Amino acid sequence: MGRKGETPGKASRAGDGLVRAVDRALGLLVLVSDSPGGIALPQIAAQAELAASTTHRLLTTLEGRGFVHFDKKSGHWFVGRTALAVGATYAGSRDMVACAQPILKRLGQSCGETASLGALEDGRVVFLHRFDARARRAFVPTGSSLPAHCSSIGKALLAVLPQAEVHRTLSAERLVAVTPNTICSPEALMGALEETRRVGFALDDEENTIGLRCIAAPVLDAYHRPVAAVSLAVPVERLDIGQVAERGRMVAAAAQELTRAWSGARV
Structure with missing residues (x-):
C-alpha cells in the first residue's frame, strides 16, 4: 500500500517523484489561497490527505520562496508576497x-x-x-x-x-x-x-x-x-x-x- 495521500503504483520513477512533489506543493498553495483568513497545518494536511510532517516540509519550502508565510501568533499559514x-x-x-x-x-x-x-x-x-x-x-x-x-x-x-x-x-x-x-x-x-x-x-x-x-x-x-x-x-x-x-x-x-x-x- 502507498503512504497517506499517495496513489499505489504511481510515480515509480525518481523523476515522477519529483513531479509529484511539485504537484503536492502547488496543491497546498491552492489550499492556502482558498483560506484568506489563514489555515492551520492540521487542516491543510487533512484536506491534502498528506502526513503532517510531509505537509510541513512542503509548506516550509514554499515559505522559503515567499509563496506562503506562517504567522506564529495565530498558528496559521497565509499566501505570501x-x-x-x-x-x-x-x-x-x-x-x-x-x-x-x-x-x-x-x-x-x-x-x-x-x-x-x-x-x-x-x-x-x-x-x-x-x-x-x-x-x-x-x-x-x-x-x-x-x-x-x-x-x-x-x-x-x-x-x-x-x-x-x-x-x-x-x-x-x-x-x-x-x-x-x-x-x-x-x-x-x-x-x-x-x-x-x-x-x-x-x-x-x-x-x-x-x-x-x-x-x-x-x-x-x-x-x-x-x-x-x-x-x-x-x-x-x-x-x-x-x-x-x-x-x-x-x-x-x-x-x-x-x-x-x-x-x-x-x-
Whole structure:
C-alpha cells in the first residue's frame, strides 16, 4: 500500500517523484489561497490527505520562496508576497491595466495631474501604467521602481498586508533615507501605515522626491488582498497639505472603482 495521500503504483520513477512533489506543493498553495483568513497545518494536511510532517516540509519550502508565510501568533499559514507578485504580474500587466486605463485617465484629467498604477515586488514599487494629464498621454514606465517605504503606493499596499508580511518585506536595514523627509524607522513607518488605514489613503510628502507629493490607495483582489495601487503625483506648489484629504478621497474612489471592475470585490 502507498503512504497517506499517495496513489499505489504511481510515480515509480525518481523523476515522477519529483513531479509529484511539485504537484503536492502547488496543491497546498491552492489550499492556502482558498483560506484568506489563514489555515492551520492540521487542516491543510487533512484536506491534502498528506502526513503532517510531509505537509510541513512542503509548506516550509514554499515559505522559503515567499509563496506562503506562517504567522506564529495565530498558528496559521497565509499566501505570501511572491504568490501575490506573480498574480499581480499576470493579472496586473494584462487585465488590470486594461481596466485601469480609463480610470487613471479620468482621475488624471479631473485633477490635471499624473495618475499611476503600481504593484509591490520584493520591497519595491514597480509601475505598470501611467497617465500624464498635462502631456495628455498614457504610457508604461520602463524600468522604474521605488523603495516601498518612501512611496505612496508602497505604503498603501503595506498598510493592508498582514503585519508579519510588512516586517519581512521591510526590515530596518532597508529603510534608507532618499530625501530628508523619508521615514527611516520601523516605528515611524508602522505609525504611518496605521494613519493610512485610518484615512483610507497613503501620503508620500516629499519622501521620495523633493517638491512632489503623492497619494495612493490599494486595489484588492476577490479575497480582499492587495495586488496594486492607484496613485496621484502632484508638485507641492499645486497641492498644499490642506488639499490632501480631498485628493485622497478621489484617489481612494478610483482605487475602489478599479477593485470592482477588475476583481468584483465589494469595497
